Amino acid sequence: MASLKSFASVDRFIAEIASPATLRSAYVLLGDEVFLYDRCRKAVLATLAPEDTRDFCLHDLDLAETSIFEVLDRAQTPSLMAPFQVLFVRNLKTLYGRGSKKEEFAAIDAYFRSPNPQALILFVADHLRIPTDLRKMDYQDKERFEKIRETLGDWCGTVELARVDENDAIKWVTASAESRSVRFDADAARELVDALGADMMLIASEFEKLLLYVSAPSLSNPNNELVISTGDGAPAVAVEKPASLTAPSVQPLTKNRVTLGDVETMVLAAKQRSLYELTDAISAKDRPRALLLLHGLLNASDGGEDAAIGHLYMLARTFRQMLIISEKNVRDPRAIWQVLWQGFRMPPFAAEDLIKQARRYKSRRELTRAIRLVARADLELRSSPANKLLVLERLILDLSTEPKANAYDPSQQFAMELS
Incomplete structure (x- = not known):
């Protein structure tokens, strides 16, 4: 797969840890993009912590529970059971x-010397x-980012786990599918x-489902059995088909191609479309339709009421x-991507429908x-209410009802005095 800009930092990290000559003593994984973090972790485990020694060489530590002094002590102490130690240290924000944390950073400097x-x-x-564009990073996150680089950048490599650009995500989907024929x-x-x-985590999950959907063979009758009913109320009997009824060859019903229709069927499913139909009924103040859609949404969910x-x-x-x-006064679906x-x-x-629904609200x-x-x-x-369904039904009824004027609203009181 060709290297993508959004994956460049991770690809560079994976290449560095693959060779003892370029491997550094420590790295800081900066960012909350779980998909990229997962790629980094898997690469580290595959390269430096083989399964047969993983119980002795892999340490998952949390600075909220373990002091940095103990972390550094573990890193400094060689293991008798494994030639290499890998320590993932979470909660760096602590x-x-x-406080100044002078002792902690002094210990870090001493270790990395x-x-x-x-x-x-x-x-x-x-x-x-x-974010995908570093120039759009939140001011507070930018300050934290710079502080980490100032204090740990001299000793640690930095890996930026930024949000994946949409175009790169699309290229990843098509390239990953192509690599699997x-x-x-x-x-x-x-x-x-x-x-x-x-x-990307959701995309990767749905991507796997779609590949299974388009490449799984038909298994409706894998044992080549003929089901015969005796007609007297007894259970049906399955016997092996005679050779004359057996097809000479059965081809798997696979197409190995994912189309727009497959995505709409498997990913955008009733759950997502029904949600916008529900908000459409709510914004139109159509209480009967809103309640029907609520029940349809719950019935279509794997968890039913538990998915509430x-x-x-x-x-x-x-x-x-x-x-x-509403606040940005959006009228054109194309402008949604700007706000x-x-x-x-x-x-x-759903873009056009949501604009229409938003315009129904006056304020x-x-x-x-x-x-x-x-x-x-x-x-x-x-x-933990006694009945979750009643909570949801009451919510839908409240949302689908015009709000009552507040008797204590100063504007209402002023109007009453004028009359």
């Missing part, structure tokens, strides 16, 4: 909390969020990436999107009321 050549320390700084249509790849907001909190999360997210659309950031966008098929206050109602229902669900 080193940059309150004479590090153990048979140990690798990987500091995980997943409290940072690094499956053709992934360009429009299908774009739809997959757009639908999942360029979230996930549905509430999506509802809150959708109302937040509508709030931004909603990567990872917070809706699928392309910011109505949308913030909806978000507050969802938050209240979320709190109620997390408090």
Whole structure:
């Protein structure tokens, strides 16, 4: 697979750890992109911590529970059972909390002046969020980023786990499919990436499902049996088919190609489309249809009522999107990509509908009321109510009802005095 810009930092890291000549004593994995972190971890384990010695050489440590002094002591102490030590150290942010931490950084400097050549320390700084374009990094994250580089940059290599660019995600999908002898249509790849907001962990998960969907052979009757019913109420009997009824050769029903229709069937599924149909009914104040769609959404979910909190999360997210659309006065679906950031966008098929729904709300206050109602229902669900369905139904009814005028609203009181 050709190297992609979004994967360049990780690819460089993987190449460095593959050779003792370029391997450094420590690295800082900067960013919360889980997909790229997972690639780094797998490469480290495959290269430096083989399975037969992994129990003796791999250490997962947390600075919230283990002091940096103990981490460095473990790195300095050779193992009798494994030739090399790998230490993943999470919660790096605790080193940059309150206090000067002079002793801690002095110990770090002392260790790296004479590090153990048979140990690798990987500091995980997943409290940072690094966007695709570093120039758009949040000011607070930028300060943290620079502080880590100033204090650890002299001793540690840095690996930036930034958000993956949408175009790179599309190229990754098509190239990964090609490497497994499956053709992934360009429009299908774009739809997959757009639908999942360029979230690489979700994309990778749905990618695997799609490849299974288009390449799995038909296993409807693998034993070549003929099922015969006796007609007297007794169970049906399966016997081997006679040779005359057996097809000379059965080809697997595979197509090894992922189309746009496959993505819409497997990924965008009823769950996502029904959600926007539900918010459409809510914004139109159509209570009967909203309740029917709620029940359809729950019936289509694998977890039923137990998936309620996930549905509430999506509802809150959708109302937040509508709030931004309303505040920015978006009228054209193409303008959505300018006001909603990567990872917070809706699928392309829902853009026009969501603009229409947002315009039904007359003020910011109505949308913030909806978000507050969802938050209240979320709190109620997390408090283990007797009946989750009743909580959801009440929420949908409240959302689908015109808000009552507040009798204590100063503007209303002023109007009453004038009359």
